[in-house]
Amino acid sequence: xxxxxxxxxxxxxxxxxxxxxxxxxxxxxxxxxxxxxxxxxxxxxxxxxxxxxxxxxxxxxxxxxxxxxxxxxxxxxxxxxxxxxxxxxxxxxxxxxxxxxxxxxxxxxxxxxxxxxxxxxxxxxxxxxxxxxxxxxxxxxxxxxxxxxxxxxxxxxxxxxxxxxxxxxxxxxxxxxxxxxxxxxxxxxxxxxxxxxxxxxxxxxxxxxxxxxxxxxxxxxxxxxxxxxxxxxxxxxxxxxxxxxxxxxxxxxxxxxxxxxxxxxxxxxxxxxxxxxxxxxxxxxxxxxxxxxxxxxxxxxxxxxxxxxxxxxxxxxxxxxxxxxxxxxxxxxxxxxxxxxxxxxxxxxxxxxxxxxxxxxxxxxxxxxxxxxxxxxxxxxxxxxxxxxxxxxxxxxxxxxxxxxxxxxxxxxxxxxxxxxxxxxxxxxxxxxxxxxxxxxxxxxxxxxxxxxxxxxxxxxxxxxxxxxxxxxxxxxxxxxxxxxxxxxxxxxxxxxxxxxxxxxxxxxxxxxxxxxxxxxxxxxxxxxxxxxxxxxx
Numbered sequence: 217x218x219x220x221x222x223x224x225x226x227x228x229x230x231x232x233x234x235x236x237x238x239x240x241x242x243x244x245x246x247x248x249x250x251x252x253x254x255x256x257x258x259x260x261x262x263x264x265x266x267x268x269x270x271x272x273x274x275x276x277x278x279x280x281x282x283x284x285x286x287x288x289x290x291x292x293x294x295x296x297x298x299x300x301x302x303x304x305x306x307x308x309x310x311x312x313x314x315x316x317x318x319x320x321x322x323x324x325x326x327x328x329x330x331x332x333x334x335x336x337x338x339x340x341x342x343x344x345x346x347x348x349x350x351x352x353x354x355x356x357x358x359x360x361x362x363x364x365x366x367x368x369x370x371x372x373x374x375x376x377x378x379x380x381x382x383x384x385x386x387x388x389x390x391x392x393x394x395x396x397x398x399x400x401x402x403x404x405x406x407x408x409x410x411x412x413x414x415x416x417x418x419x420x421x422x423x424x425x426x427x428x429x430x431x432x433x434x435x436x437x438x439x440x441x442x443x444x445x446x447x448x449x450x451x452x453x454x455x456x457x458x459x460x461x462x463x464x465x466x467x468x469x470x471x472x473x474x475x476x477x478x479x480x481x482x483x484x485x486x487x488x489x490x491x492x493x494x495x496x497x498x499x500x501x502x503x504x505x506x507x508x509x510x511x512x513x514x515x516x517x518x519x520x521x522x523x524x525x526x527x528x529x530x531x532x533x534x535x536x537x538x539x540x541x542x543x544x545x546x547x548x549x550x551x552x553x554x555x556x557x558x559x560x561x562x563x564x565x566x567x568x569x570x571x572x573x574x575x576x577x578x579x580x581x582x583x584x585x586x587x588x589x590x591x592x593x594x595x596x597x598x599x600x601x602x603x604x605x606x607x608x609x610x611x612x613x614x615x616x617x618x619x620x621x622x623x624x625x626x627x628x629x630x631x632x633x634x635x636x637x638x639x640x641x642x643x644x645x646x647x648x649x650x651x652x653x654x655x656x657x658x659x660x661x662x663x664x665x666x667x668x669x670x671x672x673x674x675x676x677x678x679x680x681x682x683x684x685x686x687x688x689x690x691x692x693x694x695x696x697x698x699x700x701x702x703x704x705x706x707x708x709x710x711x712x713x714x715x716x717x718x719x720x721x722x723x724x725x726x727x728x729x730x731x732x733x734x735x736x737x738x739x740x741x742x743x744x745x746x747x748x749x750x751x752x753x754x
Contacts (some may be wrong), residue, residue, distance in 0.1 A: 245353040246362025247286075251279040253367035254346045259335055264417070264512060271417070272602050274303070279360075286314060287358050292602040294611055295329035306358040309351055318342060318350065329611055332446055332481075335512070343368035378443045378481075381519075385409070389520035393440050397524050403432070405450070405503055407521040410462055412444065412511040419508045419608050421465040421473070423457045427703075432497040433528040433535075436488040439480020442519040446508040446609055449478040450523055452501040455710040455725050456703060465506060472725060473504055474538065474660075475573075475651060478612055479523050481508070490616060493570060493655060494533035497525075500703075500711075508609055536570050537657030541585075541629055541650040543665040544643035544742070548635040554581065556632040557648060560588070561663035561670060563625050568618035571653040573610045577646045578603045582632035585650045589625050598650070603633070618655070627663075664742070680713065680720030681753035688722055691734035694750035695722040712747065723748045 255276045259265045265276045272292045276282045286304045290297050291313040305311040317325070317334040325333055335341055342350070349365040356362070381392030386409040396404045407422045439448040451473035476495060477487035489495060497503070507521045541561050548555045574583040580603025587595040598613060600606050631648035635641050654661070661670040688695030692708030695701070702711045702722035712719035725747050727739035733748035740749045 243363045244356030244359055245349045245365045246359050247283050247353065248279050248361045249363065249365045250349060250353055251276065251282060253365050254342055254350065255282065264335065264510060272605060283360055292600065292605065293329070293331055294599040297599065304354060304358050307355060309354045312354050315350065315354060318347060329613065331609070331611070341370055343370040378445060379440050381442050384518045386520070389442075389518065390522075392442070393520065393522045397526075401527060403525045403527070405505060405523050405525065407448070407505045407507050408460065408462055410507055410509070410519050410521070412509045412517050412519060414511055414514050414516055417510050417608075419465045419506065420462040421451075422462040422505045422507070423453060423460055424503045424505060425460055427456070427500050427502050428497050429499070431499050432525065433494040433533060434477075434489075434497065434525050435494050435528045435530075435533075436486065436526040437477040437479040437523050438486045438526065439478075439521060439523045441481035441507070441509075441521050442517075444509045444511050444517065445481035445519065445521065446510055447478050447481040448508070448521040448523055449506040450476040450525070451504040451506060452476060452497055453504050456502040462507070473506075480521070487571075487612075487614065489536065489570060490618065492530055492533055493536050493618075494528040494530065495536055495653065496657075534655045535657040536653040536655040537659055537661070539567075539652040539654045539661040539663075539670065541627055541652075541663045543629065543631060543648040545665050546631075546633075546642065546646070546648065548579070548633045548641035548646065550635055550638050550640060552633070552635045554632050555635065556582070556630060557665075558628065558630045559648075559665040560626050560628045562668055563621050563623055563627075564669040565623050567621045567654045567656070569621060569652050569654055570615050570618055571651075572598055572613045572615075572619075573651050574598050574600050574606055575610055575647055575649040575651065576603045576606045576631055576633070578607055579633045579635060579641060579646055580606050580631060580648075581634050582630065583648070583650075584628075584630045586628040586630075587619075587621075587625060588628055589622070594628065621654075680718055682721040682750070686721065686750075689734040689736050689750075691732075691748075693721070693723050693734050693737040693748045694752075696720060697722050708748065719749070719753065721750060721753065 259276045264271055265274050274285050287306065289303045291301060291303050293313065296313045301311055301313045303313050309315040316330060320333065325331060345366050345368040349367070379392055381389060383389045383392055389409055390406060405424060405426065410420055412418050437450055441448055454472050454474060476497065479486045505521060505523065509519060511517055543557050543559045546557045572585065574585060576583055581601060583598070583600045583606055584596060585598035587597055600611065629648065629650050633641060633646055659672050661672060663670045682694065682696045684696050686694055686696040688705065688708065692705040695705055695708065697711035697720060698713055702709050705722045707724045708722040710723060710725065712721060712723050727733055727746050727748050730738045733739050737748050737750050738754060739746055
């Protein structure tokens, strides 16, 4: 990576010099002028592209830095890179990702995999004169200095991204989200009222007071957000909670969630499965809603999200279940740069892939996911280089035509990190996960770095180790269960049978020591997390 960066810097130095010469004549706007009139006012906030390192490694804190990070530089967005775009391609607006993000609507951006429309503003966006100046700057060769510009703005509420709402109370916010769908066709879920701090990039998670009364087979999720929303995502909780107040989505919370689908907002893409395919939420599972917002104003704002979960109408759909490929055995030394890990996993059965996303945390500098078929060149399925985006809002790749995998095909996942800290980075402070939905589903599959083939964590015909007469120990660990019987069982309020049918007992996740698990139970730690297990089941 360092060699590529050196080449890019050398190229940028040459191009920047050429741009300054070109600006000596004519009326081509210059980046210096655009920076002060267009980009700095609308983009250089701490919540977006401000400070020393903005979102996606692009900051408008000063003109020279922004110019060097824009002109002839590949975007971090994987689909845009694959399409041959640069952030700014001098002389070609159609090949300039900056122009695409400023002018293409969120619906088209989402279906192209290009992320959110820019700016993620809650007030104004560049107006016609400003956009004309940006277009003339790119077509004119993208000079560093040039003619002055006449900047203007337009109300961001004119765009398709958001639901407009001036309400401050929960009832008023909910009313802004419009009438609910036919309950026979869809289930609408709402977040609580959310308060987004000023000048912040905020991701909140809300446990909802809703447990699926029966198995839900769903074919689509369609979300709505208010000004500044980037995406909303539906999860289910492994361990149910009774605290329904929204909170920051930290490492502990995210380990307790299982992704269902993302939807809506400026950067969200409504999830829709192909005909005849359905996702499922199991009976008794608690729904969690994740809400990502960027508030670029100086005032807090009250918002609310909604998601319509559309039911499958197929009498016998193909069930798509999650398949997580993960590497949790790494240790990134303090001060390391481009520390890389590679893992592979071989499919043991034929399957179709319907969705793929990658995940690291903010120290990630590379995530790739490749398909390896015998006798063929590796096929790159996913590429990302920005850990901050991978943590909060990764690209979600949906396959309208499923990706067919044959038994014996392999997946190769590569993660790399920089570690600026004085301590080693390990799981879960950092992560390396590729999450897929596959079908026909036979339950949750995981494949860790030491696994050659996927392991089945749900479904199947495994015989449970607990007996119906088992009442559990002093903290409730080990009580017999089959689905939801642990909700009134103190801390041990999750039935692990929902994860693995052989683990038909109540437990809790996130233990650190055996003492926490009570008498006759031990804390079992794996790279994906930890849980208390009765000694008889070890």
